Amino acid sequence: MRGNHKMKVLVTGATGNVGQYAVEALLSLDETVVAASTRTNKLKDMFGDRVEAVELDFEKPHTYESALKDVDRIFLMRPPHLGKPENLYAFLEAAKNHSIKLISFLSLMGVEKNTIPPHHKIEKKIEELGIPFAHIRPGFFMQNISGIHATEIKEKDEIFVPAGRSKTSFIDAADIGLAIATVLHDSEQHRNTAYTITGPEALDYYQIAEMLSQVTGRKIQYKKPSFLRYRHYYIKKRGLDPSYVNVTVALYFMTRLGTAQAVTDEFFKLTGRKPRTFMAFAKDHINDFDAQA
Template sequence: MKILVTGSSGNVGRHVVNELSRLGEEVVAAGTDVEKLGKMFDGGVSVAQFDFMRPETYSNALRDIDRVFLMRPPHLGKPEDIYPFIDSLKEHSIRLVSFLSLMGIEKNPIPPHHRIEKRIEASGIPFVHIRPGFFMQNITGLHLKEIRERDTIFIPAGESRTSLIDGSDVGLAAAAVLHEPERHMNSAYTITGPEAMDYYQAAKVLSDLTGRKITYGKPGILKYRNYCINERGLERKFANVTAALYLMTRMGTAEAVTDDFFRLTGRQPKTFADFVMENLKTFER
């Protein structure tokens, strides 16, 4: 049987595909652009047309599938958008669904991940929730513009600390649980980096390794939200969810450091300095 990977072109999903392939699993990379997926994986895995908002794509994507990596696309803000696919998983007798959730989500009902977790659990499908801390890739993604153009980390995290994790490490952890479903079913793992750091420390690492003076802007939540909407042109729902996550971060929800990654993979997670060194060219102006 095969493993279906949703979000397979993303920062985590592509690593899930590659790590599962390395483990000898048959993988189906799912997405809306199968031509792009075929090129990305160089024909090394099967690809399937899939769209959460088009239920007619479910059956073909789930053919001969017994395990699923489930990731909510960022543009789908309502958990209800994912529910029809979860119901379809039950109909197809899936052995295990590994859902990419969020660190601390079990105590935070605001982001959509909380209700998606509850829906999966209520369905009776064997599950593993992968709950990572904030991705290091947020620095090279959402927050890169301000670093490149203003030499500033513009994140409303206050004085709080965050145990940043590399997306490749999250992908490796997800692959590990999907490879051994019976061992991990009906559990949750919180995947973090090796240390909790505040964004003053992150700015110092960036400064030391890029050779530029990069500072931590530390905007307030409302200033950040308004900036995202009015200056960056981000969707209001996306800006609201992001602001809510950083509000929770200010309360200390993202600072825990766990050994779950090591227990799943036998490896130590990457440090933030490792990540910056691997992406130095990305930070150039």
């Protein structure tokens, strides 16, 4: 084990939903973490001196070498604004030259059968380059609801998501971070694997609205907008990047085809823990849904 600890783990997107939990879980396993972001000052605010903070921008190849120095394992996260898989290829080529023992890529549930999302080609590229991999393919994040979709919940008591009546096996990003840390910490055991991890149950957004109503004491309604209304609202009213919104539309389109409803026990097999329920998550994140907050 000692040789393992000399080398470092690079966490890309370390300020993000999953990245921050991956960092914390790796630190609790006594790993040396290089936390990377385009915003290094934010890294300092979040982690202080518990990590080595580095700038990494996939679109600026001159940032690669310092980020990869003395690193032998990588958590790779595709920044949401980079819609093309090719945006990550130059970094992957650079990583290949660093004899990486394992790269854990944050992918997407069902992506092995679905060529539309950029994650599919990124997985394939890692495999083609011959870098040992452990793809983590989670269901939708609970944090999507407490994050990007919380605005309408707080301001209008509405969930505004074009998911129809589909069910989703939501998973807490903290659980995803733990799964990632687990595979990177034990890199030999998890070489060339893929894990589909979900929460404990599949819920539709009517059920989510009901749980949020219980937790907040307000009547939260699921509005079930069309794709066009959702897209128009998120681009025009919320001012979000059209390419980001288009990716989310594609994901909700797939969700309506039933791609997000499977429940697996792979998180438990990996970590020995049961994944968090949405109800427990909502209670812990009550402030994110509070109209006053």
